[in-house]
Amino acid sequence: MTRQAQVGFFTLLGLVALFGAFYVISDIGQRTSGYKLPVHFRSAAGLRPAALVYLAGVSVGVIDKIDLRPDYTTDVIVAVKKNIDIPVGSRFVINAPLTGEPNLLIVPPRPNPEQSGPIPTYPRDLAELSGNEPQGTNPATLTDLLEEGQGEVVRLDKMLAQFEDAEPQLLAELQSTLKNTNSLTMNANGSLTRLSAQASEITTQLSQTLADASSRVVDLTSTLDTTAKSGSVRVNSLLASLDTTATSLSASVDALRELATNPQIHQNLIATTRSVALTAKTFADLTGDLRSVTGNAATQAQMRDTVAHIDTAAQKADSLLAELGGRSSVPGVDVGATPAPGTVPPGGAKHPNAQATGQPSLSSLPGAFKAKAAAFAKNLAQVQIRLSQLAPERPGSAGIGSPLLGPDRGPQSDVNFVILPNAKANALVGVNDLGATSTWNFAAVEHAGNLRLGGGILYSRLGLLTGLQDRHFGVEARIYDLRHPTLDLYGSLFATPHLQLFGGERDTLQRDRRAVFGLQTQF
Numbered sequence: 001m002t003r004q005a006q007v008g009f010f011t012l013l014g015l016v017a018l019f020g021a022f023y024v025i026s027d028i029g030q031r032t033s034g035y036k037l038p039v040h041f042r043s044a045a046g047l048r049p050a051a052l053v054y055l056a057g058v059s060v061g062v063i064d065k066i067d068l069r070p071d072y073t074t075d076v077i078v079a080v081k082k083n084i085d086i087p088v089g090s091r092f093v094i095n096a097p098l099t100g101e102p103n104l105l106i107v108p109p110r111p112n113p114e115q116s117g118p119i120p121t122y123p124r125d126l127a128e129l130s131g132n133e134p135q136g137t138n139p140a141t142l143t144d145l146l147e148e149g150q151g152e153v154v155r156l157d158k159m160l161a162q163f164e165d166a167e168p169q170l171l172a173e174l175q176s177t178l179k180n181t182n183s184l185t186m187n188a189n190g191s192l193t194r195l196s197a198q199a200s201e202i203t204t205q206l207s208q209t210l211a212d213a214s215s216r217v218v219d220l221t222s223t224l225d226t227t228a229k230s231g232s233v234r235v236n237s238l239l240a241s242l243d244t245t246a247t248s249l250s251a252s253v254d255a256l257r258e259l260a261t262n263p264q265i266h267q268n269l270i271a272t273t274r275s276v277a278l279t280a281k282t283f284a285d286l287t288g289d290l291r292s293v294t295g296n297a298a299t300q301a302q303m304r305d306t307v308a309h310i311d312t313a314a315q316k317a318d319s320l321l322a323e324l325g326g327r328s329s330v331p332g333v334d335v336g337a338t339p340a341p342g343t344v345p346p347g348g349a350k351h352p353n354a355q356a357t358g359q360p361s362l363s364s365l366p367g368a369f370k371a372k373a374a375a376f377a378k379n380l381a382q383v384q385i386r387l388s389q390l391a392p393e394r395p396g397s398a399g400i401g402s403p404l405l406g407p408d409r410g411p412q413s414d415v416n417f418v419i420l421p422n423a424k425a426n427a428l429v430g431v432n433d434l435g436a437t438s439t440w441n442f443a444a445v446e447h448a449g450n451l452r453l454g455g456g457i458l459y460s461r462l463g464l465l466t467g468l469q470d471r472h473f474g475v476e477a478r479i480y481d482l483r484h485p486t487l488d489l490y491g492s493l494f495a496t497p498h499l500q501l502f503g504g505e506r507d508t509l510q511r512d513r514r515a516v517f518g519l520q521t522q523f
Contacts, residue, residue: 388518
């Protein structure tokens with residue numbers, strides 16, 4: 001082979017190698033052998049023909065060409081390998097790394113477990129995709145971020161300007177609100193203090209008046225009972241003497257009957273006998289009258305009237321209590337009241353204090369009055385005693401929670417008086433944590449079935465309370481202290497009608513809340 005032939009052969013071989021390299025680099029084979037899939041983008045963003053296309057991180061084709069539309073958007077024609085199908089709903093994202101050439105990422109949709117059958121894919125015919133090309137996503141550029149940030153800065157500047165304009169008015173209104181709140185709190189504290197003093201004075205006067213009336217009625221009852229007993233002994237002695245006299249007169253009559261057989265003195269004896277008979281009849285009538293006096297006549301009626309007057313006075317006190325919200329016991333009005341004098345309860349039942357003769361016993365009057373006085377006092381006021389134990393204070397929480405909940409001091413004792421406990425509206429007056437850091441309660445409570453609502457002074461602060469209870473269970477909430485709003489929640493279990501076990505949390509709204517449990521009785 002000549003030298004010229006060798007040069008020509010190596011030249012031709014170099015051209016073939018150069019064409020092969022260009023063929024591989026530009027991926028002409030794949031661009032001509034694969035199917036075409038057009039994707040519509042707002043901007044090509046640095047893409048160029050022959051850029052790689054990845055589906056789920058795997059190279060599946062190259063960019064065949066990029067066309068510019070009349071509206072200045074672009075159609076990127078992707079050459080996809082024949083054995084690869086693109087799922088419908090995939091996202092087409094231009095990946096523009098800091099170094100290297102941009103490429104196109106195809107992100108398939110997430111699989112749907114509820115979908116059965118093959119996943120739908122885009123058709124390979126360009127005619128079928130005309131007008132329905134998939135839409136691509138351009139990456140956010142630095143210019144876009146700057147424009148978005150500039151808009152947010154402008155909005156923030158407008159908001160700051162508006163706040164600056166409204167700031168003086170807001171501060172003035174806030175200051176006025178704080179002054180009004182402070183004034184209202186001071187006025188309410190003063191009013192409640194005066195009301196508490198007046199209620200305490202009225203309660204003291206009423207208690208003293210009731211004590212005096214009770215003492216006087218007891219003294220009157222004792223005097224009547226003593227008088228009746230001494231009179232009964234004297235009347236019995238007189239009756240015994242009269243019975244003895246009647247016996248002697250009967251013996252005399254028998255003796256005179258024997259003398260009457262004498263004809264001489266027959267007429268005289270008859271006259272004498274008649275006189276003696278009249279005398280005996282007179283004594284007998286006198287004896288009957290005395291028995292009537294001690295049995296069921298004027299004297300007994302006067303005693304019965306006296307008893308009835310005492311009972312009426314007690315029932316009038318009950319009626320007065322009813323007007324205050326308690327229970328009354330008035331004959332003809334209330335069921336189970338003591339019958340009026342001279343009447344018999346329905347069904348023929350006798351009064352519980354009646355003797356076998358149907359008349360009231362004077363000796364039983366003091367006990368009956370004491371029972372009525374006790375019932376009256378119980379309807380007027382009841383004592384509520386509450387013993388509780390706070391959980392220990394958490395380490396590092398001193399001074400953070402409510403100022404009423406200090407370090408653990410052992411069991412706490414609360415004593416309250418419930419005024420008119422059986423009424424729909426009553427009052428709660430008492431002291432908390434007796435003998436330690438004591439606080440006061442003075443609240444009005446309204447009852448509506450099993451629900452009760454109230455408000456006033458709780459723990460020496462303004463507050464509200466509410467509760468819901470049935471025969472066995474109950475819940476209660478108390479909120480108080482305007483400076484440090486404190487919410488206490490309790491749950492209760494009624495072991496007996498007058499004894500309940502409770503548990504809950506004090507200062508529930510704070511992270512340093514304290515658990516509490518204990519028992520309460522009311523009598």
